Amino acid sequence: MSWDALYSSAFDRVRKNLGKIGGILLAYNTNIDAIKYLDGNDLERRVETVGEDEVLHYAGELPRMVENVGQLLGSILWSIKHGKAAELFVESCSTRFYMREWGWDELRMGGQVGIMANLLGGVYNVPVIAHVPQVSRLQAGLFKDGPIYVPKAENGKLELVHPKEFQADEENCIHYIYEFPRGFRVFDFEAPRENRFIGAADDYNPNVYIRPEFREHFEEIAGRARLAIISGLQTLTRKNYREPFEEMVRHLEILNARDVPVHLEFAFTQDEIVRRSLIDVLGQFHSVGLNEVELASIMEVMGEKGLAEKLLADDPVDPIAVTGAMLRLAERTSVRRIHFHTYGYYLALTDYKGDFVRDALLFAALAAAAKAKLGDVRSIDAVVKAMDVPVNERAKTVEERLAGEYGMKNGIADINGYQLSFAPTKVVTRPKSTVGIGDTISSSAFVGEFALH
Known part of the structure; x- marks a missing residue:
């Protein structure tokens, strides 16, 4: 089957099943x-x-x-x-x-949570509960209409309301x-x-400020979630990371006790102490998403400096080096799913098998192409407008290398007890904007996988 046919089939299957997912919890960073x-x-x-x-x-x-x-x-x-x-x-x-x-x-x-909330709730119509550090009038007005909710507590009682109905005037x-x-x-x-x-340039997101509603009512909030995505830890430093990390680990324990799969959306984290601490807790997540810069930064603190250099040496990024790095990370942390995205192709390493993993990557690639092409995706039907964007020709070399090294067929290979899934992306030569494309990729792939499985 051609990649275009696989793209079309993946989109149809994910769109058909998105309504079955249930609520998605998104924390912690939202900004303008x-x-x-x-x-x-x-x-x-x-x-x-x-x-x-x-x-x-x-x-x-x-x-x-x-x-x-x-x-x-x-x-x-x-x-x-x-x-x-x-x-x-x-x-x-x-x-x-x-x-x-x-x-x-x-x-x-802005912010990974804000971008994902507008995509998942405002475009895919999947209910989301979002942590918004400051619900200013300007911030609230940037949320799309749809099943997007923020927790509001009055007299000890939790209520979920759309950000535009929160009726607060907090900081921008x-x-x-x-x-x-x-x-x-x-x-x-x-x-x-x-x-x-x-x-x-704000003091809430870089310090991972967690609202009182989330601290006091998290068990009730978690009870309404079927999936969760955590992000926004990238600007923490060795001086301020301990308190938000403790609260995040508490949230993870509550979510894991309820069998809620949690994805960590990694972002470039300058502080090595914070990076090491993320590696230490990664095994409590179901999944992690990252690009070559972020994967290289993790390899560095794991002592794999040669591998880190390989990840940044070539364009497109060497898929054999990527696979080696993902295997080391999986073996070190026992995280069940690692999603790698770079310009031109995506890979996923999972300790479970099935073509739904590859198809979720294809759906994500289509969503990313639509965002790059249109700037703002207003409905899931608009995603299909990216079908006419050509598949990246340079990814053919990547696919051939994976086939030669691991015997990959139709974007799937078995390696060391894991499944490696591959998707060539559709590349928009002159995107309207690059902001939010990585968040679109990771959230669409994670949610799409559970829609299909």
């Missing part, structure tokens, strides 16, 4: 994205004003967090140079003011997104692909 589409001349002027020597140092190596304007501009150049997404906490008030003065081109729903949590297209040039750097740098 202020998106700025970079202009090369403007960026060069800003770098020259601060001083090239100070800025270009950080284009080679990211700082732990952003403490001045030079580090901000250097981190943006790092993302452009590598074509990689990165997110850092902006600690400096003067730098936050600088970003606000720089301005934005549009405001959108703004993250600044600096987007650039493939081929974007600044100084001697040229972006090998479209991507963005994110400056997190």
Whole structure:
């Protein structure tokens, strides 16, 4: 069967079964994205004003967090140079003011929870319960209509309401997104692909603030969930991670006791102590989703530096190196599912078998292509509009390597007692935006898998 036929079949099957899933719990990060589409001349002027020597140092190596304007501009150049997404906490008030003065081109729903809630609840019509650190009027207005709920507690009683009905006026949590297209040039750097740098300029999400409703009523909230996705841990540091980690582990224990499969959506985490701590608790999750930068960062703290280097050496990413890294992570942590996504193809390593794993990846790839093509996907029927986007031709080489190494057929292979599933993606050459595509991929694949199984 051709990949186009497999795509069509996967979409039809997932759409037919989405209504059977039940409630999905999403925690912990939601914010407002202020998106700025970079202009090369403007960026060069800003770098020259601060001083090239100070800025270009950080284009080679990211700082732990952003403490001045030079580090901000250097981190943006790092993302452009590598074509990689990165997110850092902006600690400096003067730098936050600088970003606000720089301005934005549009405001959108942000944060992994916010993006996933709008997709799963607002597009797929699957009920979701979302943790929203601050329900400001602007934040609430960015949620789509549909079965999207936030917990509200009054007089000790829990109620689930749409964010627009929460009737609160809390703080705005703004993250600044600096987007650039493939081929974007600044100084001697040229972006090998479209991507963005994110400056997190709020004090709630970076510290993983967990609302009182979730602390006091989590058992009742968990009782309404059939699946859960946890995200937003990436900006934690060794100074502030212990308390939110303890609360997260408590939530995991409650969810696991109720047999609720939980997915961890990993994101680039600068602090090595936090990365090690995530590895230590990963076995309590059913699933984890990550890209090559994130997988390489995990291999580094596991002592697999050679493998980490291989993951970042080639384009497209070497699938044999990816598979080796996923196997090491699975063996170290016993996590049941590892979902790897990169530009051009996806892989999933699972300790269970079935073509539904591959088909869920195909559904996710179609959803991601629709988001890249349309910018905002308004209904699940709009997802099918991505069927005319061609399958990535460069993924053919990846598929051939997997077939030669592992005997893969039709995107499925057995390896060391695990199933390895593969999906070539549909690549939109000029996407309207890259923000939220990774969250679209991971949530669609995770939810799609349970819709099919």
